[in-house]
Amino acid sequence: MKKIFFLVLVLLIFFSPFIEAKEIPFSLVFTGDLHSSFEPRPNPHGLGGMARLKTALTQLKTQAQEKGSAVLQLDAGDCTEGS
Incomplete structure (x- = not known):
């Protein structure tokens, strides 16, 4: 096993x-702690x-595609429980 690891390491270095x-341009979209906010809440900011989250993500992805960029979407979880 050590010989294989050493061989792979030498090949990678060579x-x-x-x-x-x-260079690969990309946008990073991060969401987290959505706390079961599946339904919109009444507020002045909409x-x-x-x-709404899906619409915003779709718009960001479309804009990135037009620029020739990629989108990396990450979520921290905790979307089904919370206050």
Whole structure:
């Protein structure tokens, strides 16, 4: 096992100068602690609800595609419980 690890390490070190670095633009979208906000809540800013969140994410992804960028969407969880 150690020999295989060493061989892979040597190959990676040897071939790494030949790998071309390429910059990949992306947007990071992070959500978390949604606390069961599935339905919109009445407020003056029009915030809340999964439908609005989905619409906002779709708009961000469309804008990113137009710019030739990718979107990395992460969620911290805790979307079904909370106050």
